[in-house]
Amino acid sequence: MKLESLHLQNWQPFRGRGLDATKIELKSDSGQKNMIIYGENTHGKTAIWQAIQFGFFGKVNKRKTGWQEGKYKPLIWDDTAGEPLLNQTANEEGDYIFGVRMEFNHEGEEYTLERTVEPRQGVSKPRNDGQMEKPDLYIRNNSKGKIVKQPQNFINDILPYDLAQFFMFDGERLDQYRLLFEDTNDVKLKGYIEAILRFPVLTDGVQDFGDIKKKEEKALRKFALRGTADEELRGVVKKLEDDVEELEKVIKKITGEKDLADEELRIVDEWLKLNDKGAEALAQQTIFNAQIEKLELEIEEATKRISKRLPGTWRAIISSRIETRLDELDGEIKRQTSETKRIGEIETQIKSLEGRLKGDACGYCGHIDKKPGLKEIDEINKKIIVLEKESTKLEKSRIDPDPHYLQTRQRALFDIKSTNKLDMLIDLEEDIVNKNQDMRDAKSNLKKAMRLLSSQARREVQEYLVQQRELQDAIAVYNIDNQKMKDFVKTREMEIKNITGKIQPKSQTIAHSKCGKKIEVLSNLIEVWDTVTTQHRETMRARVEENASNLFMSLTNKSKTYKGLKIHTDFQVEILHKKKSRGAEAGSGGQSALMAYSILDALTKSSGIEFPMVVDTPARSIDENNLGRLFDYLLLESEKQVIILPESKELKPKDGDDKYGGRCATTYEIELIGKDEDMSQLKLRINNTGKTRKEMGYDD
Amino acid sequence: MMTEDEQESSGGVVYCSAQFADQLDEFKELFDHKQKMAEAERFAMAIGIAKNCRMPKEEWKEGKKKRKGTQNLNTFEDGGKYNFQTLFEMLELWDENEGTKLAVVISEYITGGMRWLTENEMIDGSKFTVLKEELPHLFTTAE
Numbered sequence: 063m064k065l066e067s068l069h070l071q072n073w074q075p076f077r078g079r080g081l082d083a084t085k086i087e088l089k090s091d092s093g094q095k096n097m098i099i100y101g102e103n104t105h106g107k108t109a110i111w112q113a114i115q116f117g118f119f120g121k122v123n124k125r126k127t128g129w130q131e132g133k134y135k136p137l138i139w140d141d142t143a144g145e146p147l148l149n150q151t152a153n154e155e156g157d158y159i160f161g162v163r164m165e166f167n168h169e170g171e172e173y174t175l176e177r178t179v180e181p182r183q184g185v186s187k188p189r190n191d192g193q194m195e196k197p198d199l200y201i202r203n204n205s206k207g208k209i210v211k212q213p214q215n216f217i218n219d220i221l222p223y224d225l226a227q228f229f230m231f232d233g234e235r236l237d238q239y240r241l242l243f244e245d246t247n248d249v250k251l252k253g254y255i256e257a258i259l260r261f262p263v264l265t266d267g268v269q270d271f272g273d274i275k276k277k278e279e280k281a282l283r284k285f286a287l288r289g290t291a292d293e294e295l296r297g298v299v300k301k302l303e304d305d306v307e308e309l310e311k312v313i314k315k316i317t318g319e320k321d322l323a324d325e326e327l328r329i330v331d332e333w334l335k336l337n338d339k340g341a342e343a344l345a346q347q348t349i350f351n352a353q354i355e356k357l358e359l360e361i362e363e364a365t366k367r368i369s370k371r372l373p374g375t376w377r378a379i380i381s382s383r384i385e386t387r388l389d390e391l392d393g394e395i396k397r398q399t400s401e402t403k404r405i406g407e408i409e410t411q412i413k414s415l416e417g418r419l420k421g422d423a424c425g426y427c428g429h430i431d432k433k434p435g436l437k438e439i440d441e442i443n444k445k446i447i448v449l450e451k452e453s454t455k456l457e458k459s460r461i462d463p464d465p466h467y468l469q470t471r472q473r474a475l476f477d478i479k480s481t482n483k484l485d486m487l488i489d490l491e492e493d494i495v496n497k498n499q500d501m502r503d504a505k506s507n508l509k510k511a512m513r514l515l516s517s518q519a520r521r522e523v524q525e526y527l528v529q530q531r532e533l534q535d536a537i538a539v540y541n542i543d544n545q546k547m548k549d550f551v552k553t554r555e556m557e558i559k560n561i562t563g564k565i566q567p568k569s570q571t572i573a574h575s576k577c578g579k580k581i582e583v584l585s586n587l588i589e590v591w592d593t594v595t596t597q598h599r600e601t602m603r604a605r606v607e608e609n610a611s612n613l614f615m616s617l618t619n620k621s622k623t624y625k626g627l628k629i630h631t632d633f634q635v636e637i638l639h640k641k642k643s644r645g646a647e648a649g650s651g652g653q654s655a656l657m658a659y660s661i662l663d664a665l666t667k668s669s670g671i672e673f674p675m676v677v678d679t680p681a682r683s684i685d686e687n688n689l690g691r692l693f694d695y696l697l698l699e700s701e702k703q704v705i706i707l708p709e710s711k712e713l714k715p716k717d718g719d720d721k722y723g724g725r726c727a728t729t730y731e732i733e734l735i736g737k738d739e740d741m742s743q744l745k746l747r748i749n750n751t752g753k754t755r756k757e758m759g760y761d762d
Numbered sequence: 763m764m765t766e767d768e769q770e771s772s773g774g775v776v777y778c779s780a781q782f783a784d785q786l787d788e789f790k791e792l793f794d795h796k797q798k799m800a801e802a803e804r805f806a807m808a809i810g811i812a813k814n815c816r817m818p819k820e821e822w823k824e825g826k827k828k829r830k831g832t833q834n835l836n837t838f839e840d841g842g843k844y845n846f847q848t849l850f851e852m853l854e855l856w857d858e859n860e861g862t863k864l865a866v867v868i869s870e871y872i873t874g875g876m877r878w879l880t881e882n883e884m885i886d887g888s889k890f891t892v893l894k895e896e897l898p899h900l901f902t903t904a905e
Contacts (some may be wrong), residue, residue, distance in 0.1 A: 366886060369794035373801045377806035380853075382899055383811065387852045474848035484900045487890045496889070 063168040063221055064088075064095055064703050065114070065674050071178070072152040073107035075742035079152075079159060084744055086110070088705075089165075090727035094694075095703040097742070100715045101620055106742040107707035108232070111678040112147075112734075114705075115230060117162040117177050119198040119223050120214070122147060137179055137194045147179070151741060153373065158188055163196065167222060168672075171205040175213070210280045220569035221673045228662055228695035233682035236655045250414045255633045260600045264595040268588055275584040278577055278759045283558065285574035286565045299561055302554045309554070313547045320540035327533040343511050344523045350508035351745065357501045364497070371487055384479045394463070401460035408453045415442050417451075424523035527749040578725050592717045602668060603629055610635075610657075610664035617656045617689040619694060627657060635661055652685030661694065681712035689713075697722040775904075776838045776868045778803060780827035780874035785885045787830060787866040789876075799831045800838055800893070806875030807868060811853065812897055817874035819866065834866050 068086040071079035078084060088097050101107040101724060112122045112135075122135045124145060133714070139146035146153070149158045161178035179197045188194050198337040201210040201217075210216050221229065256265070280303065287296050289695040366477045417616060419442055423430045434442065570578075611626035612638075618624060626639045637657055666675065681689050693713060708718075715731055728746060776788050790802035810816055839846055847864055852858035856867045879885055884893045895903050 094860075197857065365887075366794065366876050368890075369792055372793050376801075376804040378900055379805070379808035379812045380849075380887040383853055384849070391852075471848050471852055474845035475852060478844050479850055483902045484890070484893060488894055488901065491888065491890045603842070 063166050063673050065164060065166050065705065066172075067163075068110070068113060068117070068164040069163040070110070070113050070280060071163065072149040072157060073113055073162060074147060074149060075106040077149045077151050077741055078110065080706065083163070086728070086730065086744065088703075089313070089726045092726055092727070094727045096726045097705045098697070098718055098726055098729040099705075099707045100710060100718065100730070101707060102343075102709055105734055106734040107732060108678050109742075111230065111232070111676055111707055113162045114164070114225070114674075114676055116147065117175055118217050118221070119226065120177060120199060132191065137197075139190070142468065151174065156187070158194070171203055171758060174202045174204055174209070175217075176200045184643075187437045217291075221671055222257070225669075225671070226253055226714075228665055228669075229252070229671075230626070230676040231662065231678070233679040233684075234657075234675060236658050236682065241374045244383065247385050255528065255665060256599075258671070259599075259606070261595070261599060261602070264598060268591050268595060271584055271588045271591060275581060275588065278581045279582065282574070282581060283562045285577060286562050295561060295565070299558055302558045302561075306551055306558075309547050309551045313544060313551070314396070316540050316544050316547065320544065323533050323537050323540065327537065330526055330530045330533060334523075334530065338700075345518060345528065347508060347520075350504045350511060352496055353504040354501060354508065354576045357497050357504065357546070361494055361497050361568055362503070364494045368487060368490050368494075371490070372481070373489070374480065375484060377478055378482045378484060381479045381481070383476050388472065388475050391468055391475070395465070395468055397470065398460045398465055398468075399457045401456045405453050405456050408449045408456075412446050412449050416445050418442060419505070442463075448637075450481050456523075556657070577608040600631075603631060603633070606664045606668050607689075608664075610660040611668055613656055613663055613695065614660040615689055617660065617691045619685070619691070620653065624653070625658060652688060654682050656688055658691070663700070672702075674705055675700070678707045679712065680706045680708055693718075693722065699727050768852070774835050774865055776803065776835055776865045776872060777829045777833050778806065778876055779822040779868065779873040780865040781821075781826055782873060782880060783830040784800070784875055787878050789879065789885050790831075790885075797837070797840070800833060800840070803831050803833075803838065803872045805825055806873075806879060807871045808875065809871075809878050810871035810875030813854065813875070813878050815874040815878050816870045817877055818870055822873060822900040835868070861882045888898075 066087075066089045069090070070076040070084040070086070073084070074086040084498065086097070086099070088095065099110055114347060116122050117268060124133045124135055135145045135147055137146065138158070139150045142150050148158065150162065152158070156576050158180065159180045163177075164175045166173050177197050177290050180195055180354065182193055182195055199213045201213040203210055273584065282300060283303075287299060326583075417424075418431065418434060419439060421430070421433045463550070600762045607627060607629040610629065613622070615621050625638045627640050628636045635657060637653060663675075666673070675696070677696070681692060684692055693706075696706060706713075715729075719729065730741050730744045730746055732744055736744055786799075786802060786806070789806075790798045793801040793803040793805075810823060835846070836842060846868060847856075850864060851858075855871070856862070856864055858864075882896075883889050884892060
């Protein structure tokens with residue numbers, strides 16, 4: 063398809079319709095098909111890009127939301143803040159009809175497309191979308207002079223809505239495409255890419271053959287059962303088949319619900335990704351709140367532990383003084399004990415001396431000494447007297463103070479004394495001091511995080527997070543349920559197979575034999591089809607990889623650093639580094655944007671789908687060094703029709719005229735009329751008019 | 763019911779000067795004990811003994827405030843579990859022959875201890891590190 067003209071009727075900042083509509087021509091005598099529309103920020107470039115989207119698909123995404131997010135601009139609104147599609151001046155002046163008219167060539171035939179919106183019948187002054195008719199689509203095949211029936215299906219056959227995101231994209235959102243390609247978990251992406259590369263025809267083929275085979279197998283079972291007279295067996299198989307049928311219905315229902323949940327989750331994820339600062343602030347709030355809660359508990363716990371430790375501490379505090387007293391008491395008691403012992407020894411000595419006087423045998427060895435002489439007797443008596451004196455003295459001393467009194471005191475002091483140390487108290491107190499500091503920090507951080515989010519935004523992010531969690535849980539349950547159901551089906555099918563496998567009909571009818579043959583053929587076909595699909599997928603992947611890699615290497619200014627792109631079987635993409643050790647990597651922002659361009663280009667090229675590439679602010683994510691190469695490729699080398707809408711800082715109009723003007727059907731520049739953002743107009747630039755710059759009214 | 767003076771004269775009760783009534787009230791909350799008041803007073807008494815900061819009754823500035831923690835000496839001794847008479851005698855803090863009642867001496871140590879705890883801002887239990895500085899032997903790793 064090639065776009066040939068675009069007429070904007072009261073469309074966003076472009077006021078006027080009918081003869082006054084803003085007209086953009088892409089048809090030129092030179093045969094060129096590309097177009098550049100220059101425009102500064104807020105002048106209306108995106109409105110033109112969106113006009114093409116609206117013309118083909120009847121809806122326009124809000125600028126800051128993704129293609130799939132399901133958030134669309136309103137048809138009509140009270141002011142421009144709501145980003146309505148109807149021009150605001152037209153709205154205020156009571157001209158409520160708006161829309162887009164396009165002329166295009168598809169497969170050699172000329173078409174005119176009109177998508178118009180007007181107020182509902184009876185509504186003279188519409189205020190909201192409910193008071194407007196749904197966008198009405200009309201397509202006429204001018205070559206055949208026929209109106210196209212079911213026009214939206216016609217467009218969808220050329221390019222389904224989901225796949226249009228690969229042809230029409232916004233440079234400002236290129237980063238999201240990059241993320242899409244780097245995200246291995248994005249199942250949808252794989253689906254889109256497979257769809258763009260037309261795999262579904264093949265994969266659906268395997269599924270279709272499988273379904274036919276299943277039907278034939280059922281028919282075969284009937285034939286087999288007809289051949290047996292066993293009513294009971296028939297009943298069992300019939301019941302199992304009914305079960306399988308019911309279960310498959312349930313599986314279909316669950317799969318449908320899961321798909322819906324998947325889609326909702328994707329939208330929620332996308333929203334959260336776009337509002338990641340809000341989500342991050344909220345996550346931080348949650349973290350800090352949890353921290354504060356945890357710290358409060360820990361401080362309470364430490365305080366409790368101190369409270370449990372404190373009782374009895376008083377004993378430890380006075381123990382050192384008690385210790386001294388106990389030492390003194392111990393000394394006294396030891397003294398008394400030693401004196402008692404000494405008294406005993408003295409008694410023994412006296413006894414021994416008295417025995418000697420009597421001439422008794424030695425108490426230990428039984429030896430009998432000869433009787434002592436007078437002198438010796440005198441000495442012994444003297445010794446006995448000294449010992450008795452000592453004993454008398456010790457008898458007094460060993461009970462002063464009263465040993466019982468000493469023991470009582472000793473016990474009393476022992477009861478109070480404690481050897482406990484108080485280190486734990488300090489440790490706990492230090493712990494509390496540190497935790498109080500942490501608490502102050504957490505509270506201060508919480509305040510900062512709270513300031514980042516208004517209460518309304520917080521609620522919104524919270525709601526989305528809750529929704530995300532709920533959807534994730536629901537999807538997990540759907541997956542489990544689905545697997546269970548599939549297992550049930552498998553078990554029942556095995557049972558059916560077992561039962562029918564044992565039936566040996568006496569003879570087979572022709573239809574019975576044909577059925578068996580069909581199954582055989584289908585099995586072989588499925589196998590072949592599957593192999594072909596696998597081979598085709600690999601061939602296409604390799605082709606996309608080669609095309610994307612070549613383009614990437616021609617666009618990047620780091621061809622000495624990188625050696626190309628690697629596209630994995632799950633379509634995850636990586637930039638390959640020349641140094642083996644570095645392997646694959648994501649690359650810088652600019653390089654990744656080029657990677658995204660390369661993949662998009664290679665995909666669209668390999669898809670076989672003919673559709674213009676429409677790029678808003680094409681160089682927004684690209685490094686300045688790579689800019690020139692990218693424009694060269696898009697406008698000089700690409701075989702596709704390319705419509706780009708750059709800002710002057712991406713491509714200066716004069717430079718663009720000089721370098722690419724000759725390769726464009728037309729180039730335009732958007733100007734603001736007056737100060738209002740809802741009034742823009744297009745000026746055709748010189749290279750397409752044959753007039754001098756001065757004649758065209760340009761100063762440059 | 764006996765007045766404070768009557769209780770005092772009976773000689774069997776211990777208490778803390780009304781001067782530190784509020785502090786004692788706050789301090790006792792730090793103790794997880796069935797007799798937290800007695801426990802807090804025992805702690806104050808121990809500090810009074812350890813820091814040798816008995817506060818004689820003549821120095822008490824009570825005004826019209828009520829005393830705190832008045833209790834029977836036997837209760838203070840945890841039902842006779844601890845023998846404070848022996849303790850005070852052995853530590854030579856009290857001499858029966860000097861005429862002052864043991865409970866009064868104990869009360870003076872409690873009050874002295876409370877003054878010390880108040881001066882060292884330990885009433886809310888947030889400055890046990892002071893103990894480490896003042897009574898390092900109570901810790902295994904004194905700074």
